[in-house]
Amino acid sequence: MARKGKNRSRRKAWNKDKLVSHVLGIFSNNPRKNLNYKQVSKMLDIKEEVQRQLVVQVLAELKNAGQLEEPQTGKYTFKERAGYTVGKIDMTQYGYGFLVTEEAGGEDVFIPRNLLHTALDGDLVKVYVYPSRKRTNRNEGEVIQIIERARENFVGIVEISDQFAFLITDDKKMPYDLFIPLDKLNGAKEGDKAIARITDWPRKVKNPFAEIIEVLGRPGENEVEMHSILAEFNLPWRFPEDVSAAAENISEKITKEDYQDRRDFRSIPTFTIDPKDANDFDDALSMRYLENGNLEVGIHIADVTHYVETKTIIEEEAYDRATSVYLVDRVVPMLPERLSNFICSLRPDEEKLCFSAVFELNNNADVLSEWIGRTVIKSQRRFTYEEAQEIIEGSQGDMKDEILTLNKLAQTLRNRRFEHGAIAFDRVEVKFNLDEKGNPISVYFKEMKESNQLVEEFMLLANRRVSEFVNRGCKFVQDAPKTSSPGKEK
Numbered sequence: 001m002a003r004k005g006k007n008r009s010r011r012k013a014w015n016k017d018k019l020v021s022h023v024l025g026i027f028s029n030n031p032r033k034n035l036n037y038k039q040v041s042k043m044l045d046i047k048e049e050v051q052r053q054l055v056v057q058v059l060a061e062l063k064n065a066g067q068l069e070e071p072q073t074g075k076y077t078f079k080e081r082a083g084y085t086v087g088k089i090d091m092t093q094y095g096y097g098f099l100v101t102e103e104a105g106g107e108d109v110f111i112p113r114n115l116l117h118t119a120l121d122g123d124l125v126k127v128y129v130y131p132s133r134k135r136t137n138r139n140e141g142e143v144i145q146i147i148e149r150a151r152e153n154f155v156g157i158v159e160i161s162d163q164f165a166f167l168i169t170d171d172k173k174m175p176y177d178l179f180i181p182l183d184k185l186n187g188a189k190e191g192d193k194a195i196a197r198i199t200d201w202p203r204k205v206k207n208p209f210a211e212i213i214e215v216l217g218r219p220g221e222n223e224v225e226m227h228s229i230l231a232e233f234n235l236p237w238r239f240p241e242d243v244s245a246a247a248e249n250i251s252e253k254i255t256k257e258d259y260q261d262r263r264d265f266r267s268i269p270t271f272t273i274d275p276k277d278a279n280d281f282d283d284a285l286s287m288r289y290l291e292n293g294n295l296e297v298g299i300h301i302a303d304v305t306h307y308v309e310t311k312t313i314i315e316e317e318a319y320d321r322a323t324s325v326y327l328v329d330r331v332v333p334m335l336p337e338r339l340s341n342f343i344c345s346l347r348p349d350e351e352k353l354c355f356s357a358v359f360e361l362n363n364n365a366d367v368l369s370e371w372i373g374r375t376v377i378k379s380q381r382r383f384t385y386e387e388a389q390e391i392i393e394g395s396q397g398d399m400k401d402e403i404l405t406l407n408k409l410a411q412t413l414r415n416r417r418f419e420h421g422a423i424a425f426d427r428v429e430v431k432f433n434l435d436e437k438g439n440p441i442s443v444y445f446k447e448m449k450e451s452n453q454l455v456e457e458f459m460l461l462a463n464r465r466v467s468e469f470v471n472r473g474c475k476f477v478q479d480a481p482k483t484s485s486p487g488k489e490k
Contacts, residue, residue: 122150
């Protein structure tokens with residue numbers, strides 16, 4: 001005869017931390033209920049007296065921590081959260097919004113349209129959070145103060161009447177049209193796409209007052225639409241005049257003093273590989289054989305810091321932009337074109353100042369020695385990815401030996417990475433062929449091939465070794481050695 005209870009499933013054993021989490025979950029899912037320890041225990045299927053007493057202890061501790069209330073002796077409820085909090089508005093296209101904040105229990109706070117009080121998407125605001133309401137069972141709030149506007153400029157279509165005008169905004173999260181007095185149109189005509197800036201918004205007025213600050217042109221034209229997209233995402237397509245002027249005053253000439261503290265790579269075979277439509281070439285590879293049979297590989301990055309000094313208007317503008325932005329038919333650069341496309345672009349047959357990571361490698365791509373510091377280089381060839389790929393696949397071409405040798409090393413490095421658990425982020429990228437007016441005429445898929453991987457692997461090698469170098473507390477070499485390589489050239 002089977003022992004009584006043998007087939008009965010064993011009840012869950014609770015530890016205190018797990019129990020706290022589950023008890024809070026019960027109350028947060030039932031914020032309007034008053035529950036005692038017996039009801040909580042039943043919900044958790046706890047029947048053993050020892051475990052039930054642990055529930056009693058947890059309830060008392062959660063009350064002392066301010067997470068539960070005890071409106072009646074022995075009965076607990078979820079503590080209503082009310083008071084002031086700060087966060088950013090996430091607006092919906094329907095006009096209401098949510099306060100995104102780490103406070104208020106980690107939950108977003110719902111704000112009805114009539115309680116936003118001119119707050120817009122992305123604004124940093126102070127909100128009064130009301131207790132949860134029975135009908136909604138969620139935190140609701142009211143904007144008390146707008147601390148910082150996320151934006152003041154909006155893009156849209158101008159509509160003009162006899163007495164006034166409006167800018168009908170493109171932004172789906174902007175539920176209001178902008179009221180434009182006729183004397184603030186600044187040349188804008190009916191149907192123009194333009195940029196307007198909010199100038200005033202009295203509390204009891206439905207629509208904000210604004211003025212046209214720039215007329216983009218007629219909707220549908222490529223340049224107009226591209227500038228519209230840039231303005232919509234607050235991406236400046238041109239530099240302030242003082243920043244451009246400062247860049248024009250930077251000399252491209254390399255002085256004797258510039259050469260003194262740099263390792264000279266001008267005679268070493270060096271090349272760049274970039275997309276065919278690239279205008280700035282900010283990294284290069286060099287390679288040569290050493291007498292001991294090993295290879296010296298240099299990864300060179302344009303030394304922007306030589307030209308852009310700290311606390312200058314160029315650096316401040318670059319800091320605000322953070323990065324270059326690539327669109328279908330153009331690049332919005334972080335630095336003025338004189339720097340990004342000329343002085344700091346590693347163009348062929350031009351001497352350029354760089355920061356470099358130089359490695360001595362054997363045929364198995366093992367790093368035998370390294371040097372990191374400032375250099376001067378001279379690229380002999382600018383390759384597109386397609387040109388380099390043709391050489392890899394067997395065609396004849398310039399610097400064939402260098403391309404094939406570096407590609408072999410790159411594939412060895414790549415295979416080793418994956419053996420050690422690296423994740424492959426390769427993906428098929430959609431690209432467009434454009435006509436002379438920038439209109440798309442066809443689409444194609446751009447695949448990552450070995451020419452792309454060649455550049456990628458050596459950049460990853462340089463990034464990893466430089467990170468280790470800095471982590472060890474090392475300093476970049478300031479004085480260039482008499483020789484330009486860890487070994488002797490073959």
